[in-house]
Amino acid sequence: MSFTDPSVGPGGGTGRGALEFGRTYVVRPKGRHQATIVWLHGLGDNGSSWSQLLETLPLPNIKWICPTAPTQPITIFGGFPSTAWFNVGDLSEDAPDDIEGLDAAAAHVANLLSTEPADIKLGVGGFSMGAATSLYSATCFTHGKYGNGNLYPANLSTVVGLSGWLPCSKTLKNKIEGQDEAARRAASLPILLCHGKGDDVVPYKFGEKSSRALSSNGFQDMSFKSYNGLGHYTIPEEMEEVCAWLTAKLGLDGRST
Secondary structure: OOOOOOOOEOOEOOOOOOOOOOOOEEEOOOOOOOEEEEEEOOOOOOHHHHHHHHHOOOOOOEEEEEOOOOEEEEHHHOOEEEEOOOOOOOOOOOOOOOHHHHHHHHHHHHHHHOOOOOOOEEEEEEEOHHHHHHHHHHHHHHHOEOOOOOEOOOOEEEEEEEOOOOOOHHHHHHHHOOOHHHHHHHHHOOEEEEEEOOOOOOOHHHHHHHHHHHHHOOOOOEEEEEEOOOOOOOOHHHHHHHHHHHHHHOOOOOOOO
């Protein structure tokens, strides 16, 4: 599965001409700032809706950055424009991945993280297409490069994907096998994937197969949580899981009540 995003990130433009990213919403930490996470919305959404939910979480030590994807023609919608991190032609396992769009989105995430203080842990997470972009960013981090070969600059400490999938899963092995530094990064990067068994948009099997692909390619700190009856949305139980996991993996001071 994939999407096509013609925006420009650090390291060069694209052949499609630049698309502009939308507004970025920031949720400031209510306590001591220990981590910054870029959170990416799903297809057709914007950064505002997720920033409002993240604001309510009992995670006072996290700063959330919620960008809005560019508006661009989407193949699966017959070319109708929508906010999207990359272009998607088909929700199938054999659909081609939009590397150009994925690179631009991953570069935008890295750019948003580039001005954070050196002692702050960095992460990326998202829902649906945002989760796919987050997992693609994780593979760029472990490989040390974007799909186009440009160096990936951000040092990620955590990755969360809700109701999503892993782009470019077929080429993941080539990016890690025989490369000591990539294997080391993969082994130590904590990843949490959550997926509803009732998801009728991004089928549950995509989340399950993505989890297996990551685990089998050396991502040792990989957690996969499934939810009976959950469709293509989030529920308090799932967000509670995310809060507990982030608090543990990032070593946060504690949680507000």
